[in-house]
Amino acid sequence: MAGFVLAALTGLAAAGPSIAIDVATGKVLSQDNASQRWYPASTTKLMTAYLVLSDISEGRASLDTPVVMSRLAAGQAPGKMGYPAGSVMRLDKALQMLLVKSANDVAVAIGETLAESHEAFVARMNREAARLGMADTQFVNPNGLPGAGQYTTARDLAILGRAIRQEFPSFNSYFGIEAIRAGDVQMVNGNGLLGRYRGADGMKTGYICASGFNLVSSATRDGRTVLVVVLGADGPISRERDSARLLEQGFSANPADISLLVEQLPTSNGPPTDVSAQICSDAARTARANERQVEEGRAQTYGSPYMTDRDREPVTLTVALGGAAASGDIAAGITQIAAYGIPVPTARPTLPGDAVSMADDRAASVTQQ
Numbered sequence: 207m208a209g210f211v212l213a214a215l216t217g218l219a220a221a222g223p224s225i226a227i228d229v230a231t232g233k234v235l236s237q238d239n240a241s242q243r244w245y246p247a248s249t250t251k252l253m254t255a256y257l258v259l260s261d262i263s264e265g266r267a268s269l270d271t272p273v274v275m276s277r278l279a280a281g282q283a284p285g286k287m288g289y290p291a292g293s294v295m296r297l298d299k300a301l302q303m304l305l306v307k308s309a310n311d312v313a314v315a316i317g318e319t320l321a322e323s324h325e326a327f328v329a330r331m332n333r334e335a336a337r338l339g340m341a342d343t344q345f346v347n348p349n350g351l352p353g354a355g356q357y358t359t360a361r362d363l364a365i366l367g368r369a370i371r372q373e374f375p376s377f378n379s380y381f382g383i384e385a386i387r388a389g390d391v392q393m394v395n396g397n398g399l400l401g402r403y404r405g406a407d408g409m410k411t412g413y414i415c416a417s418g419f420n421l422v423s424s425a426t427r428d429g430r431t432v433l434v435v436v437l438g439a440d441g442p443i444s445r446e447r448d449s450a451r452l453l454e455q456g457f458s459a460n461p462a463d464i465s466l467l468v469e470q471l472p473t474s475n476g477p478p479t480d481v482s483a484q485i486c487s488d489a490a491r492t493a494r495a496n497e498r499q500v501e502e503g504r505a506q507t508y509g510s511p512y513m514t515d516r517d518r519e520p521v522t523l524t525v526a527l528g529g530a531a532a533s534g535d536i537a538a539g540i541t542q543i544a545a546y547g548i549p550v551p552t553a554r555p556t557l558p559g560d561a562v563s564m565a566d567d568r569a570a571s572v573t574q575q
Contacts, residue, residue, distance in 0.1 A: 222418060222438025222481075223360040224448070225468070226456040229371050229424070229431040233464045234471065235456040240360040241471055243342055243478040244437045247412030248308045249358070249420050250350030252366050253331045254316060255381075255410075258301055259374040260334075261320055269298040271319065272530035274543065278324060279314035283351055286311035287388065289527065292546025296530045303525055305410060306386045307393045313349035324348075340365055341473040352414055357478035360435040361471045367409050367422050367433045368468070381408030381424070384520035394520055398446040399423050401516035402507055403453065409433070411442075415486035416478075419445040425453050432456035438481055441494040443501060443508050450512040 225240040227233060234240075261267035275293040287309045289295075295303075300316050303309045317327030324347075331345040340362035346353035371378060384401055385394045399406040405425035412420035418438035424431055434452045439445035484490060507513040532538035 224436045225360040225364045226434045226452045227364050227468050228461045229368050229433050231461050232467045233461045234466045235459045241474045243357045243474050245417035245478050246350050246358040247414045247417040247420050248350040249410050249412040249422050251304050252410050254313050254348040259377050270531040271297040272533050272536045273297050273300040273315050273319045275315045279311045282310040292543040293527050294540050295527045299525045306383050306395045310349040317348040339469050360437050363422050363435045364468050385522040386525045387522050388525050402513045403450050415482040416480045418481045418485045421445050421449050423449045443497050447508045447510045450510045454512045
């Protein structure tokens with residue numbers, strides 16, 4: 207076992223950075239360039255979720271706190287829920303949309319709800335990252351859409367994922383929701399391990415051209431949880447396949463044989479790696495399409511000996527607008543703030559000359575009669 211651990215620590219992993227940790231102890235079960243700076247994409251939403259859960263646990267917010275879709279939030283790029291500005295939802299439903307649909311609009315709406323502004327929420331994200339020891343992470347928005355100056359590492363995401371699992375155990379199920387339904391539309395979680403890898407129970411996918419396909423995943427067996435971060439995979443199928451392999455190897459490793467903690471891994475510097483040319487080229491898109499076709503005829507799910515087909519419909523939760531508590535000028539239970547964003551008319555002060563104008567108006571009225 208010690209030989210396996212040594213080999214893993216020196217680079218037995220996926221093509222991009224990766225890490226596997228034991229959640230209970232924080233020990234590094236395997237890693238490959240885990241300190242290399244990378245674009246987080248939608249794994250950013252794990253920090254947004256962390257702050258939601260912090261506010262709920264500390265009484266600054268509740269499950270039924272109203273989240274309002276602002277114009278800034280509604281204008282975010284897809285993927286998103288697409289609700290119009292002024293829409294109101296419960297915070298717990300917003301969290302489900304954030305984690306399953308990876309809704310960029312909802313992420314911003316949550317941030318604006320929990321802080322005085324979008325900018326204030328991002329500043330809070332970065333303060334929390336520093337406090338947790340995420341030394342190579344900087345956020346510029348709550349959703350992970352491309353933005354100058356945003357980066358993280360596999361090491362830092364492992365620290366964040368572990369903090370969520372340990373500090374908010376009663377919310378672990380949110381990160382393993384298989385699907386949500388809004389009206390007639392079902393939205394399935396992009397984490398392909400859920401329902402296909404034994405014990406899979408979280409956490410968050412991410413993708414932009416610059417990052418490639420990212421996944422923070424977790425699985426629990428016999429009371430033990432292993433967390434894996436894979437960054438920069440060339441497609442969702444290979445990402446899940448690599449994650450399943452690292453999870454399986456992690457469960458085979460004995461934490462008692464390991465001394466290295468995730469926080470002890472070195473930090474980094476310099477710009478994040480940009481893999482846009484490899485990920486979003488015509489050749490790369492064709493390769494992913496070909497792999498999807500190959501997948502239909504494979505004996506093994508995702509080409510992995512550790513995964514099986516989900517032989518049932520995904521467990522689906524219903525989400526909707528409305529149902530939130532009253533807050534300030536927001537009435538309880540509403541789904542849409544009437545005339546949202548339209549200024550309320552205010553009385554104009556009386557100006558010199560108004561009396562003459564009013565007299566002329568009265569005289570004209572009498573003449574017309």
